[in-house]
Amino acid sequence: MKTKPLLFNVGLLAAAAALACTNPTALASGQRPNIVHIVADDLGWKDVGFNGATDITTPHLDALARGGATFTQFYTQSMCTPTRAALMTGRYPFRYGLQTIVIPGPANYGLDTTEYLLPQCLKDAGYATAIIGKWHLGHADFKYWPKQRGFDYQYGAMIGELDYYTHSDAGVLDWFRNNKPVKESGYTTQLIGADAAAFICRQSADKPFYLYLTFNAPHTPYQAPQDYIDRYRHIAEPTRRIYAGMVTCLDDEIGRVVAALDQTGLRDNTLILFHSDNGGTRNAMFAGQMTDLSRTVLPCDNGPYRDGKGSLYEGGSRVAACANWPGRIKPQTVDGIIHAVDLYPTFAALAGASTAKCKPLDGVNVWSVMAEGQASPRTEVICNVEPFRGAVRQGDWKLIWRSLIPTSVELYNLASDPFEQNNLSGAHPDKVAAMQERLNALGREAARPLALIYVASVGLAHGKPVIATKGGQTTAPVEPDGHSITDEGVGVHDDFHSQKSQHPHHQR
Ligand SMILES: [Ca+2]
Numbered sequence: 001m002k003t004k005p006l007l008f009n010v011g012l013l014a015a016a017a018a019l020a021c022t023n024p025t026a027l028a029s030g031q032r033p034n035i036v037h038i039v040a041d042d043l044g045w046k047d048v049g050f051n052g053a054t055d056i057t058t059p060h061l062d063a064l065a066r067g068g069a070t071f072t073q074f075y076t077q078s079m080c081t082p083t084r085a086a087l088m089t090g091r092y093p094f095r096y097g098l099q100t101i102v103i104p105g106p107a108n109y110g111l112d113t114t115e116y117l118l119p120q121c122l123k124d125a126g127y128a129t130a131i132i133g134k135w136h137l138g139h140a141d142f143k144y145w146p147k148q149r150g151f152d153y154q155y156g157a158m159i160g161e162l163d164y165y166t167h168s169d170a171g172v173l174d175w176f177r178n179n180k181p182v183k184e185s186g187y188t189t190q191l192i193g194a195d196a197a198a199f200i201c202r203q204s205a206d207k208p209f210y211l212y213l214t215f216n217a218p219h220t221p222y223q224a225p226q227d228y229i230d231r232y233r234h235i236a237e238p239t240r241r242i243y244a245g246m247v248t249c250l251d252d253e254i255g256r257v258v259a260a261l262d263q264t265g266l267r268d269n270t271l272i273l274f275h276s277d278n279g280g281t282r283n284a285m286f287a288g289q290m291t292d293l294s295r296t297v298l299p300c301d302n303g304p305y306r307d308g309k310g311s312l313y314e315g316g317s318r319v320a321a322c323a324n325w326p327g328r329i330k331p332q333t334v335d336g337i338i339h340a341v342d343l344y345p346t347f348a349a350l351a352g353a354s355t356a357k358c359k360p361l362d363g364v365n366v367w368s369v370m371a372e373g374q375a376s377p378r379t380e381v382i383c384n385v386e387p388f389r390g391a392v393r394q395g396d397w398k399l400i401w402r403s404l405i406p407t408s409v410e411l412y413n414l415a416s417d418p419f420e421q422n423n424l425s426g427a428h429p430d431k432v433a434a435m436q437e438r439l440n441a442l443g444r445e446a447a448r449p450l451a452l453i454y455v456a457s458v459g460l461a462h463g464k465p466v467i468a469t470k471g472g473q474t475t476a477p478v479e480p481d482g483h484s485i486t487d488e489g490v491g492v493h494d495d496f497h498s499q500k501s502q503h504p505h506h507q508r
Pocket of ligand 1: 041042079080219277278
């Protein structure tokens with residue numbers, strides 16, 4: 001007799017869901033899938049339950065991972081703008097000048113408008129396209145904005161870092177819907193989740209959609225609703241406590257999106273892919289500008305992987321990732337190598353879209369890797385090519401080359417040494433030389449980094465001289481502990497910076 005009220009409640013819930021989210025014609029199997037592409041921002045590799053987090057709970061992500069594929073070698077670039085450019089173009093960012101750092105707020109450049117972007121490609125194939133969340137591929141000119149680059153619908157931020165409640169950066173509002181400023185209250189993670197669920201409810205079953213759902217969480221500044229922070233009273237370190245709340249809120253909003261797919265009957269014909277855009281921040285230089293780092297212990301945990309965001313070590317670009325599509329993706333752990341550039345041709349193939357308008361793609365179709373765990377067609381990853389450093393992985397071997405003085409060359413065998421502790425460059429001079437030549441060849445064809453051009457133009461502009469005066473000193477133009485753009489280091493210097501912000505969660 002206990003089941004009767006339960007059934008009644010389930011019926012009520014179903015009726016409420018039907019009212020909230022009606023979808024009259026459910027999709028038949030075999031149709032082109034909807035794609036919900038969820039990107040987290042600066043999430044630590046180990047800060048999800050499915051990668052072994054013990055102090056942060058992510059039940060919705062864990063359920064997606066358990067029912068689908070969990071990826072152990074899913075690579076991105078090591079920072080926001082380069083990764084997002086790789087996703088949108090299917091091409092490495094060194095090809096069009098976005099390989100170095102991110103697009104700064106005051107900068108006026110963006111992703112080359114001659115690139116044929118993923119949303120353009122899918123839209124041309126009949127998909128509805130939406131970006132809900134963060135863009136960070138150009139904001140100073142409308143020609144760079146996502147609505148102008150193939151997205152039918154846009155909601156969220158254009159730049160890289162914003163206050164979760166005021167939705168602004170340095171007093172400038174960075175919150176838009178379809179290019180129009182939006183002034184509203186709310187926590188960005190929850191606003192983004194709610195808007196994504198509403199978008200899904202608006203879709204018709206006869207037109208597939210691509211939803212690029214790019215949360216700014218858990219990027220700096222470290223802010224979370226108090227009730228989420230209160231769930232983590234057992235975490236003593238205050239920033240880690242807030243960060244844990246941010247991650248669980250992100251997880252709840254992903255749960256809301258999955259629920260919307262269930263309610264609309266679209267779940268069975270929807271591929272959900274989740275990944276971070278880069279590793280968790282382990283170096284204060286890459287922690288954004290809104291957080292007082294003198295008072296902050298960097299909270300992200302990349303588990304055993306070396307270093308984090310901004311670095312060419314694995315912690316910078318080997319990210320938490322999983323994919324789920326009931327009946328189509330086999331539940332298992334997948335070890336094949338996947339890179340962010342591979343998503344474009346993979347999604348295009350699923351959508352039946354033509355990539356003929358693309359410039360030469362670096363990405364390859366990895367659907368058999370994702371769905372079946374087959375051997376990956378990708379055997380090489382160009383981690384990055386910059387004028388001052390580069391890294392390449394070929395098979396199990398990875399070369400990290402710092403070309404600044406002092407130079408350094410490191411060679412690791414990731415099969416036997418995935419945490420990059422034993423530099424074997426001295427024992428394999430021929431391999432080092434061949435991999436250096438590969439990077440040099442790519443360097444010769446690389447576009448000049450737009451960030452370096454921008455910074456040089458700002459730094460060398462003829463401005464007001466700064467001269468000390470009697471009885472006082474001028475303000476130093478660069479803070480004593482400041483970094484130059486090329487000071488991020490490759491090799492020993494990365495460790496120097498990251499060790500300054502070591503914390504107990506980070507295990508080597
Ligand atoms: Ca990021």
